Amino acid sequence: MLAGPVHYPGTYAAGCYNRLLSTVAGRSVENEDMVNLPNWLPLRYRICPADAAPGPWLSPDHPYLTEHRQTLDLRHGTLTRWSVYEDEAGRRLTVEQCRLVHMGEPHLAALRTCFASDGWTGAVEVESGIDGAVRNAGVARYRGLADQHLTGWETGAEQPDAVWLSCRTLDSDIRIALAARTRVPAGHNGVARPQLSALRAFHTLVVPLVPGSPAVVDKTVALYTSRDPAIESPRHTAVDAVALAPHFRQLRAAHRRAWENLWRQAKLEVPGESGRILRLHLFHVLQTLSPHTAELDVGVPARGLHGEAYRGHVFWDELFVLPFLNLHLPQVSRALLDYRYRRLPAACHAAREAGRTGAMYPWQSAGDGREETQQLHLNPRSGRWLPDHSRLQHHVGSAIAYNVWQYGQASGDTEFLHTRGAEMLLEIARFWSAAADWDASLGRYRIRGVVGPDEYHDGYPDAAEPGVDDNAYTNVTAAWVLMRALDLCRTLPEPHQRQLFEQLQLAPEEPERWEDVAHRLHVPYHRGVISQFAGYGELAELDWHGYRQRYGDIRRLDRILEAEGDTVNRYQASKQADVLMLGYLFAPSELASVFRRLGYPLDEETWHATVDYYLHRTSHGSTLSALVHAWVLARVHRPDAWTYCEEALTGDVADVQGGTTAEGIHLGAMAGTLDFVQRGMTGLETRDQALWLDPAPLRELSKFGVRIRYRRHWDIDLRIRAEQVRIAVPASENAAVRVNLRDRSFSLVPGTSRRLDLPGD
C-alpha cells in the first residue's frame, strides 16, 4: 500500500544523499552549501540480442516499459522495483532491482539488479556508476537561487571493478568521495570497462542472458567525507570500502538485522491504517536520526534529510522529536543536544549583540549556529517582498532547555545534565531573566517584542516596532525554564556547582532574580481565557466563514490578507497552536503547577475555555498544529481529537498542504504523531525518578502498545487496552522501576509485569 507515491521511493533513494547531508547539514553560510550528493544510483541497461545490434538504453522512463511496480519494505529498509520492457522486435526483459542504504554500515549502499529474458538469447549491457553533475532542483521556488554546490571533481577507476568520484562542496569545502563496485556476483566480470569523464565515473559490462537463467549485477557504493573520523582520505577509504564490502546477500542480511533491531527498540503497535502510517513516520524518523547520528555533529532539520525545502535549516523541530527519541535512542538525543551545546557560544554571542546576557538561540540556523532567518520573504499571492520578523521567536531557547531537562529525566544521564546540559539550561534561563523587564504598574515582569509559535502575529497593527508583548507561550515556558534552572542549581554537587557558577560568572544574586521572575512573569488573560499575547483580545474577529467560502484553503491566511492590502496582525487568527502548545509540553498537573507558581488560576474550566477559544481561531497553517490540537483535545477528552489526529497522520502521506511533501517530509510532525501515541495517549512522564502514567485513549485509538527504554531498563513494554494497562519490565540486574498510575504507586522488579484496570472516565 505504501509503495507508489513518487516521494517515498524518492525519499529512500535519497538515503545516501541523506547520509552526506547529515554530515554537512547546517554547514551552510547564507544557505550556499545545501548540497546534493553525487548520485550513486545511475544504472541503465540495454538488450543485446545475439542476432542483432544492441537496443537503446533502458530505464523505467523508457517507452519500452510495459509493466512497473515498486515496494518499500519498511521492516527491512529496502526498495524493490520490478519493471518489464518489450522492444520493437517483441523481446521482453524483466528487471527487478532491490536497493538499500545500509543501516549497519553507514558508509555503504547497495543495488542488486536481476535480469530475465523472456524467450530471447543474448546479453544485457549494463552501465553503472556515479554522477557528479547534480543540482538542487527539488524546490521550484528556489530555482532562482544558486543550485550548484559542488566543485573540484576528480574521477578514476580501480582494478578490477571499481570507479570513484571525488569532489568538494563549494563554500564549506568538505571533501566527498564515492566509490562504486559493479560486478556479476558469480565472479569478476572480465569485460567491465571504466568510462570516466570530468563529472562522471562509470563502468560498462556485458552479461550473457538466456531464457530461464536470470543474470544478476550487484552495485556496491561507499561514501566518505572529510568530516568522517578514523579514515585515511575520503577517496582511498571509499575505494577500500567497496573492495572489502561483502556480497549483496550478506550486506542485505546485516542491513536487515540493523533495521530489525531498530524496530525492536522503537516498537509501536497500533492496529489498522493508523498503525501503518505511524510505522512509515517511524521509518522516516529512524532513518533520519539513526544510531549513526550519534557520531555526527548535526541538528534536527525541519524537513528531515529528505528534500531541499528550508535548505536544511534547523528550527525548533527537535521539540517534537527528542521527547520521542529519549525513550528509545537516548544516545541520539544526547548527540542532538551536543550539537546545540557546540553552538552555545554563538547563542551567547547573539545575546550579547542584542544587549542581553545568557544564550539567545537562533530561530533558523545552519552550520555555525548563527541566526540565518531570512530578512524578507515573498508573498507569492501579492508578489510583494515583506519584512520577516520570525527571528523574534526566542522561544526556541525554551525548546532546547525543555529537551535538556526531559533527556536528563528519561535517560538518567546526570553527567550530561550536570555539565553541558547545565551550561545550556543556565544560560537560557539567564537570557529569559535578562529579557524580562519589570513593569511597576502591572507589578509583573514582561517579555516584550517577541514572536510566538503562531507566526501570523509578528507585531501590533500599525506599530513601528515588530513583535508582540507577553506572549503566553513564551512567558510560561520561560518561567518553567527558570524553575528548572533553579532546581538544577539546588541538586548540583556543591563543589561542582561552585566551579560552574565561576565558569559562567554567575553571580549569586542572579538565581535570586530568577526565582523572582519565575514567580512574577505576566500572563495576560481576556474574557476568561489565556491571551495569546497582551492585546490579543482587542484584535478584530475574522470572518472565518466568509474567507473559507471565498478562498477554500485558508491555511495561509496571512498571504491572503496581505494580498488584499490587509494584515493578519489585525485579527484574532492564528496560523498554528500557540497558547495551546502549553498543553502539549506539559501534563495538566505540571502546567497547573507552573501557573500556580506564577500566581494565576488555571482550573480545568479556564483551560477548556482556552482550548475552545483558540480552536475556532486557528487556520492550521503549520503541519504541527493538527498534532498539537489532537494532543490537547485528547487530554480534555474531546470527541473531535481524532479528527486532528487523522489530519496529523495524513499530513505527508496525503500531502495535505498540496506539494510540500515532495520538498521534504515534515519530521517534527511525523515524530510528534509517534509521541502522540507514546506520551499523549498514555500520559507518560519521566520525573522524580519514576514513570508516571495517566492514559487517555481515544475511542478510535484504544488498543495499542509501545516499547520504551527508561534509564538502564531496555524494552519496557507498555500496553493499553481501553480500560486496562499492562506494563512489563524485562529481566536485568537493575533496580526496580517506580511507577505511578494516576493515584496508584508501585514498584516493578525487572522480570515482572503488572496489569491494572483503568477507571472509566
Added chain:
Amino acid sequence: MLAGPVHYPGTYAAGCYNRLLSTVAGRSVENEDMVNLPNWLPLRYRICPADAAPGPWLSPDHPYLTEHRQTLDLRHGTLTRWSVYEDEAGRRLTVEQCRLVHMGEPHLAALRTCFASDGWTGAVEVESGIDGAVRNAGVARYRGLADQHLTGWETGAEQPDAVWLSCRTLDSDIRIALAARTRVPAGHNGVARPQLSALRAFHTLVVPLVPGSPAVVDKTVALYTSRDPAIESPRHTAVDAVALAPHFRQLRAAHRRAWENLWRQAKLEVPGESGRILRLHLFHVLQTLSPHTAELDVGVPARGLHGEAYRGHVFWDELFVLPFLNLHLPQVSRALLDYRYRRLPAACHAAREAGRTGAMYPWQSAGDGREETQQLHLNPRSGRWLPDHSRLQHHVGSAIAYNVWQYGQASGDTEFLHTRGAEMLLEIARFWSAAADWDASLGRYRIRGVVGPDEYHDGYPDAAEPGVDDNAYTNVTAAWVLMRALDLCRTLPEPHQRQLFEQLQLAPEEPERWEDVAHRLHVPYHRGVISQFAGYGELAELDWHGYRQRYGDIRRLDRILEAEGDTVNRYQASKQADVLMLGYLFAPSELASVFRRLGYPLDEETWHATVDYYLHRTSHGSTLSALVHAWVLARVHRPDAWTYCEEALTGDVADVQGGTTAEGIHLGAMAGTLDFVQRGMTGLETRDQALWLDPAPLRELSKFGVRIRYRRHWDIDLRIRAEQVRIAVPASENAAVRVNLRDRSFSLVPGTSRRLDLPGD
C-alpha cells in the same frame, strides 16, 4: 625552579601547536602528516631612538641581550620571559613577555609584551605575526624523512589590526587557519602596517616609549581547522575570533580560572620536591588531555603533544593515563575510549587479515587505526637495519579492554559499558579466544608467537619465526579480559544482550569457550617464579656486571649485543617490566584470583620471588619500567621502591635517557607517577559499586592527599598520614559512598568525613 630547561618553555610554546596536533594526531598515513603548526609566536622588536636610526631587530638570541630569565607558572598556565637588552649606545630596553595558550577557549592564545626604556626616549617598532614556513626538525634522526607537511598557503590582512594565514596539511588535507591581532591595548594603533608574503603574515607597528612609562603590545591568536565543528570556515572563524576576543587581562583571567578549576579537579598534595615534579607532570597531562580533548577524535600519543618523536603515533600509553584520568576527567577518558571504538572496525579487519576473529588492535597506529609499526629499525650502534617485530605486541588489546572496564567501574557510565564498551571488550575477548590454541600434551591453551611488553624478546634464538610463546603478561591479561567479558555478558540487560550478540554475530558457544580458555590458559613457571614466557628460564644468564662496566649505560642492551654480533634474545635480560606489569595492573587480591581461576598457585612467596628474579634481570630501557617497579616494590614493601620512584619522577625533568625529553615528554610515565600516588600508594580500587583502599605509603612519601571524582561524587578528598587515612565526601544529593578499607567496610554520607587508623605493617 622549573623555569630554565629549554624543553619546558618549548613545550609550552608548543601549546597552540598542540591544539592542532591534537586535532590531526594520528591522521597520518605512513607518518606523512605529522604536522607542525604555523608558528604563532614570532614577535620581534627594535629600538627606535628619537635621535637616531632604528637599531637591529631584537629577540632573546640577539647579542644585545644582557639579562634573561623565564618562569613557567604551572598554577596559572603562563610562561613569562624577562629580557634586558643594551645597544652599542648604551640604551637599555627591558622586555617582559607573558604568553598563554587558553585553557578556557581552546582556539585562542595570547602574548603580552611590555617594553620599558631605561633613560632614553623614542619608540619601539614591533613586528608580530604568523610564520607558515615550519618544518619538522625536532628529532635529529628523522631528518632524512620528509619534514615539510603544509601546502596551499594563503595570507591576508583584515582591518584594523589582524592578519591571517591559512594552509593545509599535505596528505590528510586538513585546512588550518590562524589569525593574529596585534594592538596597543590603550587603543587601536594607527600605524600598524600589514606585511604579507606567500608563507608569512605580519604586522608592524611603532609604539612611542619614554622612560618611566612602559608600553604594552598585545598579540591575540586564533586557530581553527577544517575538523572543528560549528564553524563557518577556518579562516573566517579565526578572523572573527580575534576580532571578538577580549583584552589580554580578561583572557588571562578566564584562562587562570580554567586552570584553577582543573587543578581543583585533579588536586594532588605531595610535599617537597616530589610534589613539585608531580605537579609538573600533572600540568603536562592536563594540557595534553584537557577537557577540550573530550570534543576531539584523538588518542593518547606516547610523547604527548610536545615533540615529534614517534611521529605522534599512538601505542599503549593510555594504559598508564586513563586510570588516572578516570577519577578526575571521566569525559576525557570516555572520549579516548571513543577514539578506540571508532577504530574497532580497523582492528576487526586486522584480525580477519591475520586469519583470526575479534579485534586485533595495532601496536602503533595513526589516524585510521591501521597498524603503522615500522617493519625495520636502525641500530645506530651497528648501523644495521633490522627486522622489527614489535607489532606482535597484541597485548595492546588487553590494555584497551582494561581501560574500558576500569572506566566503567570508576565512572558508573553503564550506558557506555553496555554499548560501545561492550563491543570493544567482547571483540577483544573474542580475539584472545581465537588466539588461544589447545595443546593436548600440556592440557592447556597457549598463545604463541607474540611479543610481550619487554621488547628485547621478539623471538627465540635461531628460530625461523618471530615471537615468543606463552608470554605470562599476555596470557594472564587475556584470561582477565575473557573473565570480564563473561561478567559483562551476565550483567547486560537481557533484550539488549540478545541484540548485541546478534549484531556481533556471537554464537552462544563462544562465551562457553571463553570460560574454558579463561580457566586453562598456560602460564609457564621456572625455578619457582613465573616465566616471562615459555623457555625464558633456559636462556643464558647475562654478565650484567661486565656489561655495566664495559658500557656504563646499558638501557639499550639490545643494541649493544646486536652490535657485538650477539642477540639479546639469547639472554634472561629484559628491557622493561613484563611479568611485573601484572602487579601494576592488578591489586594483589585481584591478581591472586586470576591465577586461582587459572589453577596456578600465586602465594605471596612466589610473587616476591618473581619480583626479585626480574628486578635483577631488567635494564630499564623504557621510561615506564621504573614506574612499574616502584609500584610493585611498594606493594611488596620493599625499601628500594623509592629509588625506582625517584627515577620515574626524574625521567623527564632530568632527561635520564639523555636527550629524549626534548623530542617529547613521556606522557605515560608522567601520568603513571601521578597514578602511583593516587592508586599505587593508596591501594585505591573501584569495583563492586564501592571504593576499596589499602594504603601502602612509603617512608619517603608518607603524607599526601588526593582529590578524586567517583561516579556522581565530585571532589572526594583522601588524605594519608603515615598511620592514618581520612576520607571526606562533599555535600550533595547523591547516595552514600561505600568504602572498604582493608577489612573494614563503611558508608560515607555526602557532607561527612571519616578518619581511620592504619594498623602498622
